[in-house]
Amino acid sequence: MRFRLIIMMLGMSLSAVAQYPPQAGVSGSTAISANDSRFVAWANTCTLVRGWVDIADKSQGYTGFGAEADATGKKDGRILCMGDSGVATLTFVAPLFNGPGADFAVFENGFANPNDPEEAFLELAFVEVSSDGVNFVRFPASCLIDTPQIPGAGVYSNARKINNMAGKYIAGYGTPFDLEELKGIPELDVNNVTHIRIVDAIGSLGVNASLDKDGNKVNDPYPTPFITGGFDLDAVGGIHVKGQFPSSVGDVAQEQTITVAPNPAREHITVSLNENVAQAVVTLTDAAGRLVKQYDINHRILSINIGTLQSGVYFLTSRDEQGNKCTARFVKY
Numbered sequence: 001m002r003f004r005l006i007i008m009m010l011g012m013s014l015s016a017v018a019q020y021p022p023q024a025g026v027s028g029s030t031a032i033s034a035n036d037s038r039f040v041a042w043a044n045t046c047t048l049v050r051g052w053v054d055i056a057d058k059s060q061g062y063t064g065f066g067a068e069a070d071a072t073g074k075k076d077g078r079i080l081c082m083g084d085s086g087v088a089t090l091t092f093v094a095p096l097f098n099g100p101g102a103d104f105a106v107f108e109n110g111f112a113n114p115n116d117p118e119e120a121f122l123e124l125a126f127v128e129v130s131s132d133g134v135n136f137v138r139f140p141a142s143c144l145i146d147t148p149q150i151p152g153a154g155v156y157s158n159a160r161k162i163n164n165m166a167g168k169y170i171a172g173y174g175t176p177f178d179l180e181e182l183k184g185i186p187e188l189d190v191n192n193v194t195h196i197r198i199v200d201a202i203g204s205l206g207v208n209a210s211l212d213k214d215g216n217k218v219n220d221p222y223p224t225p226f227i228t229g230g231f232d233l234d235a236v237g238g239i240h241v242k243g244q245f246p247s248s249v250g251d252v253a254q255e256q257t258i259t260v261a262p263n264p265a266r267e268h269i270t271v272s273l274n275e276n277v278a279q280a281v282v283t284l285t286d287a288a289g290r291l292v293k294q295y296d297i298n299h300r301i302l303s304i305n306i307g308t309l310q311s312g313v314y315f316l317t318s319r320d321e322q323g324n325k326c327t328a329r330f331v332k333y
């Protein structure tokens, strides 16, 4: 009896120190860039059941930012805000199958702690798959963040504490999922996955907690009581999709990038576009999608004074001469 107790305690302490791959950019990370040539297709349909602005106060209603189409196509910075316990179901042009390594990846819009590359502002979601659109099987998720409740802004998380949850990696990097892990489950054919489902993790440590595979409460930013609350789904990239093959390198269009620093910011931000942009239009919009300001630029660095903006979430979208678009989010405090 005593021996069994010791074994149990040993098991508990092992799981408490379990470490998973680190944040994108840190050695050992499993993050996959949106430009990785392994992506052969992107989810092309999405159906959302919106979640709550705040599940603890349903009088605030459901979230309302982003359209289902914002979660389809290649990762582009346009997002679908799912709200507390929102559920998005996506499909591809053809079923996915279990090839070597990761089979698909989910893109959110988390952002790094400017002072620590191991940490980032992360919102998490469970990922489930189905081969009949009826029976869904969840990837065994772990969230070992044992700090006090992460508030809606300003506190960063370490990706090493998170496994098999979408949103583990920052914007631009997909969190990979390997169907191999779900092999042998009777109601799922890992070589004929027709649907992927993203289920927002509420993140509350209170009565509305979402639980990981071991019953740990998932601790992610909560409450996020605004129309952009919850998991922000940007895209789902397919790596092993039936009948789809990587395009040759020469076919890959010049990827647009836009970065904002610092983030969050109070007075000034510096916006950087990718190196070979000659001319672009950059628009600044608020969380409700209203245009705040537009800039015509012919260089790749833009400095913007944001001292007079109200606190909140804003988006910067650049559009170059070829019509290529990309978007970044920042927080004014």
Ligand SMILES: [Ca+2]
Binding pocket: 097, 098, 099, 100, 101, 102, 103, 178, 179, 180
């Ligand atoms: Ca696989």
Ligand SMILES: [Ca+2]
Binding pocket: 123, 124, 200, 201, 202, 203, 220, 221, 222, 230, 231
């Ligand atoms: Ca959450």
Ligand SMILES: [Ca+2]
Binding pocket: 070, 071, 072, 074, 075, 076, 077, 078, 079, 233, 234, 235
């Ligand atoms: Ca998108």
